[in-house]
Amino acid sequence: MNTPQGYRLISVDESRAREVLHVDAFAFAFTVPEKDAGFIHEILPWDRTRAIEVADPMRGTEGTLAAVHASFKFGTRVPGGREVPTSGLSWVGVHPGHRRRGLLRAMIGDHFARSLARGEVISTLFAAETQIYQRFGYGMAATEARVQLGRGAEVRPLPGSEDLIVEVDSASLERHGDAIASIQSRMSRPGTVTTLAPQSLADILMDLEIDREGSEELRIALVRDGADPVAWALFQRKQDWADSGPDGKVRVRAWGALDAAATMRLWGVLADFDLMSSTHAGKFALDDPLLLRLKDFRSAKVTIADNLWVRILDVSEALEARGYAADCDVTVQIDDAFLPHNAGVWRVHVAAGEASVTRDDTTDPASADLRLDIQELGAVYLGGTTVMELVRARLADERTPGTAAELSSAMASDVKPLANFGF
Numbered sequence: 001m002n003t004p005q006g007y008r009l010i011s012v013d014e015s016r017a018r019e020v021l022h023v024d025a026f027a028f029a030f031t032v033p034e035k036d037a038g039f040i041h042e043i044l045p046w047d048r049t050r051a052i053e054v055a056d057p058m059r060g061t062e063g064t065l066a067a068v069h070a071s072f073k074f075g076t077r078v079p080g081g082r083e084v085p086t087s088g089l090s091w092v093g094v095h096p097g098h099r100r101r102g103l104l105r106a107m108i109g110d111h112f113a114r115s116l117a118r119g120e121v122i123s124t125l126f127a128a129e130t131q132i133y134q135r136f137g138y139g140m141a142a143t144e145a146r147v148q149l150g151r152g153a154e155v156r157p158l159p160g161s162e163d164l165i166v167e168v169d170s171a172s173l174e175r176h177g178d179a180i181a182s183i184q185s186r187m188s189r190p191g192t193v194t195t196l197a198p199q200s201l202a203d204i205l206m207d208l209e210i211d212r213e214g215s216e217e218l219r220i221a222l223v224r225d226g227a228d229p230v231a232w233a234l235f236q237r238k239q240d241w242a243d244s245g246p247d248g249k250v251r252v253r254a255w256g257a258l259d260a261a262a263t264m265r266l267w268g269v270l271a272d273f274d275l276m277s278s279t280h281a282g283k284f285a286l287d288d289p290l291l292l293r294l295k296d297f298r299s300a301k302v303t304i305a306d307n308l309w310v311r312i313l314d315v316s317e318a319l320e321a322r323g324y325a326a327d328c329d330v331t332v333q334i335d336d337a338f339l340p341h342n343a344g345v346w347r348v349h350v351a352a353g354e355a356s357v358t359r360d361d362t363t364d365p366a367s368a369d370l371r372l373d374i375q376e377l378g379a380v381y382l383g384g385t386t387v388m389e390l391v392r393a394r395l396a397d398e399r400t401p402g403t404a405a406e407l408s409s410a411m412a413s414d415v416k417p418l419a420n421f422g423f
């Protein structure tokens with residue numbers, strides 16, 4: 001991928017941390033007071049942070065940064081229970097004075113090449129604007145529900161969940177980082193970041209005054225089963241008073257739970273703080289136990305949004321790394337304009353839950369059983385969307401009758417995917 005004329009792609013180490021922050025502050029329209037700016041050192045992986053520097057005075061002051069991005073080293077849970085090496089793209093920003101000149105395109109090419117060289121077979125992201133990344137082959141792999149729970153929202157009780165212990169505290173990386181990492185590593189839901197980069201743990205627990213918007217400092221609710229941590233939530237309450245009395249709001253920044261009992265115990269606390277009239281949260285999978293156990297689903301004012309986007313970087317490695325629910329043997333023509341090594345015909349052969357995915361140069365592309373774009377393969381990878389749904393939406397072509405249903409059943413997951421914290 002070519003870097004536009006007048007610019008050069010570089011690695012940036014921590015000595016340029018403030019310059020990286022400067023570019024993203026311009027790109028995302030925020031200002032960090034000088035006293036807080038040191039946070040950037042903690043939250044970026046400095047061996048995986050890249051930038052585009054001005055190389056020609058015609059483009060601006062030579063040596064200044066025009067664009068930046070970073071990628072976290074993650075392990076992502078996939079259907080079947082394994083974890084795949086993942087490059088979590090983040091902090092993508094192009095200074096407004098340099099936008100629409102191809103700098104993002106150049107950074108994406110660089111990100112893909114470096115991720116592949118490190119053996120990372122998928123890239124994931126949360127999109128600031130959903131149109132940006134589809135052109136590069138990212139598919140919407142998970143959706144999430146966002147809810148507003150009234151105080152004491154009624155749920156169908158779950159015997160035993162009340163026996164779990166809840167601690168409420170001010171959040172701290174030192175005191176709570178290990179518990180969060182331990183819960184994440186045991187979560188079975190596809191899409192979960194099960195192995196976190198240390199910097200993303202620091203990011204989740206970062207408590208900057210500019211993020212508070214008048215609310216309290218960052219708090220944590222930690223649910224334990226004996227000594228074992230089983231659920232966590234980071235939240236902030238904001239006090240308010242209406243004519244009728246207290247009208248505070250709880251905002252839950254991120255949360256995760258191992259099972260239904262832990263989920264119900266956690267939300268029993270989060271949705272019932274004194275003086276708070278509502279609790280606002282996202283990162284609910286559409287099959288989350290809390291949503292299924294609400295007595296009045298409508299009262300939760302559920303909205304649906306995109307959650308995790310997945311880009312398959314290496315078709316055979318990525319498909320062989322996940323589990324399958326049924327056997328199949330189909331040929332698939334994959335289009336990939338950005339990474340030509342993925343394009344062509346692949347034979348997906350699954351037996352006893354294990355896939356062998358091999359290039360099939362003997363089949364004429366036009367006679368492969370199915371045809372889809374790499375973006376659509378990303379969309380079905382975690383089992384959130386099915387191949388049959390793509391075919392019905394005319395986003396995939398079935399050429400041999402019955403093969404779409406065959407691949408669809410094999411790739412289906414009975415657990416909806418979700419990434420439970422943003423990065």
Ligand SMILES: CC(C)(COP(=O)(O)OP(=O)(O)OC[C@H]1O[C@@H](n2cnc3c(N)ncnc32)[C@H](O)[C@@H]1OP(=O)(O)O)[C@@H](O)C(=O)NCCC(=O)NCCS
Binds near residue numbers: 091098102131
């Ligand atoms: C989004 C952003 C990174 C794009 O950077 P850029 O250098 O201007 O993008 P490029 O010039 O490489 O554009 C590549 C393509 O994406 C398109 N594109 C870029 N940003 C887009 C957007 N916000 N919406 C729709 N299309 C967009 C361009 O039109 C171009 O299309 P083409 O391939 O058909 O020519 C930049 O505008 C930015 O930093 N925005 C604010 C921060 C942000 O949203 N970051 C992403 C965080 S997830």
